[in-house]
Amino acid sequence: MSEVSDCPQFMGYVRPDGAVGVRNYVLVLPTVVCSAHTAIKIADRIPGAVGFYHEHGCGHIGPDYLRVKRTLIGMGTNPNVAAVLVVGLGCEQVTPEEVADGIAASGKPVDVVVIQRTPGVLKTIREGRKLLRHLMIEASRVERTPVDASRLILGTECGGSDAMSGVSANPSVGAAVDEIIRVGGRAILSETPEFIGAEHLLARRACCDGRRDDLLRIVDQVESTAHSAGEDIRGAQPSPGNMAGGLTTLEEKSLGCIRKGGTRPIQAVIDYSEAVTASGLTVMDTTGDDVRSVSGMVAGGAQIVAFTTGRGTPVGCPIAPVIKVASNSRVFRDMRDCIDINAGTVVDGKETPSQVGQRIFEYMLQVASGRKTKAERLGQRDFAIDRLLPSL
Numbered sequence: 174m175s176e177v178s179d180c181p182q183f184m185g186y187v188r189p190d191g192a193v194g195v196r197n198y199v200l201v202l203p204t205v206v207c208s209a210h211t212a213i214k215i216a217d218r219i220p221g222a223v224g225f226y227h228e229h230g231c232g233h234i235g236p237d238y239l240r241v242k243r244t245l246i247g248m249g250t251n252p253n254v255a256a257v258l259v260v261g262l263g264c265e266q267v268t269p270e271e272v273a274d275g276i277a278a279s280g281k282p283v284d285v286v287v288i289q290r291t292p293g294v295l296k297t298i299r300e301g302r303k304l305l306r307h308l309m310i311e312a313s314r315v316e317r318t319p320v321d322a323s324r325l326i327l328g329t330e331c332g333g334s335d336a337m338s339g340v341s342a343n344p345s346v347g348a349a350v351d352e353i354i355r356v357g358g359r360a361i362l363s364e365t366p367e368f369i370g371a372e373h374l375l376a377r378r379a380c381c382d383g384r385r386d387d388l389l390r391i392v393d394q395v396e397s398t399a400h401s402a403g404e405d406i407r408g409a410q411p412s413p414g415n416m417a418g419g420l421t422t423l424e425e426k427s428l429g430c431i432r433k434g435g436t437r438p439i440q441a442v443i444d445y446s447e448a449v450t451a452s453g454l455t456v457m458d459t460t461g462d463d464v465r466s467v468s469g470m471v472a473g474g475a476q477i478v479a480f481t482t483g484r485g486t487p488v489g490c491p492i493a494p495v496i497k498v499a500s501n502s503r504v505f506r507d508m509r510d511c512i513d514i515n516a517g518t519v520v521d522g523k524e525t526p527s528q529v530g531q532r533i534f535e536y537m538l539q540v541a542s543g544r545k546t547k548a549e550r551l552g553q554r555d556f557a558i559d560r561l562l563p564s565l
Contacts, residue, residue: 229558234563391458433481
């Protein structure tokens with residue numbers, strides 16, 4: 174990763190593997206839908222502990238088993254997590270032991286509790302809280318320390334887009350992405366279905382022929398999957414909400430979507446929830462579903478997500494702060510309880526995307542140092558995994 178002499182800093186948590194977190198959670202991680210309620214109960218009302226619901230972990234076929242396991246391990250190894258309590262049922266396909274082992278490889282403390290072995294839910298909650306107390310003590314020993322912004326990985330997302338998203342909010346986030354990469358950090362451009370119609374423009378930014386071919390391949394796969402189900406994705410998008418917001422064609426939506434990826438070369442194209450290792454800009458092959466896309470980027474290592482919206486959305490994440498950026502001043506005024514930054518000032522003629530992008534970058538450093546986003550204040554802990562096949 175390149176060094177920049179004027180690199181700004183934030184106050185982060187340095188982990189045993191050298192990664193840097195912007196939060197210091199102890200994650201109570203359910204390996205299967207059947208243990209999710211118990212995990213949430215274990216973490217309930219314990220400051221700094223977080224559990225969340227998900228519907229995965231059992232009945233997966235082939236690539237879905239690998240994807241779910243990778244995503245759960247990725248949530249545990251995310252730098253925002255100090256320690257992990259894995260909560261299993263005992264008969265699931267994605268076992269508590271393999272998830273715990275995958276997380277332990279990062280060097281952070283991990284413990285396991287299993288409902289069928291304890292046995293019972295109430296006993297598991299009691300035992301889980303005992304283990305959690307020890308993990309909380311371990312986490313409390315880690316303190317914030319000054320680190321360069323080059324240690325950040327920013328995920329980018331757009332949801333509830335309108336006609337102004339591609340004019341104001343998305344290019345403003347793109348300017349912030351360019352700034353993060355300029356100082357040596359990394360960023361993720363996601364939502365493969367929303368490249369369709371603009372993929373040729375993204376392909377021109379690939380660092381080499383191999384990355385260009387990778388990009389065009391994942392876009393082609395999305396269309397092929399839709400065709401196999403008898404659907405023409407070019408006719409299914411934009412969504413009704415997008416059209417109500419003024420978007421008229423898929424190409425118009427895609428041209429706006431890709432602008433949140435800035436202008437830097439694409440250095441890598443990776444699978445959903447795969448770890449981000451390349452410097453600069455990485456394209457992650459995710460769905461256009463906001464929660465599933467955000468979850469994949471965070472499992473891949475993003476400590477913060479910048480999320481643009483023209484219609485408004487409260488989506489958050491259990492372990493990563495999500496910064497909401499409004500594309501117009503009306504939705505920012507109407508939904509200030511869940512939107513952090515107004516990029517509608519671009520439409521109003523008061524700022525340029527570059528100026529708003531600098532505001533986003535500076536706000537991101539504040540969030541990285543501990544300032545809570547609106548989604549965090551609301552307690553939004555949304556999580557889901559993008560699946561490829563049915564459960565059996």
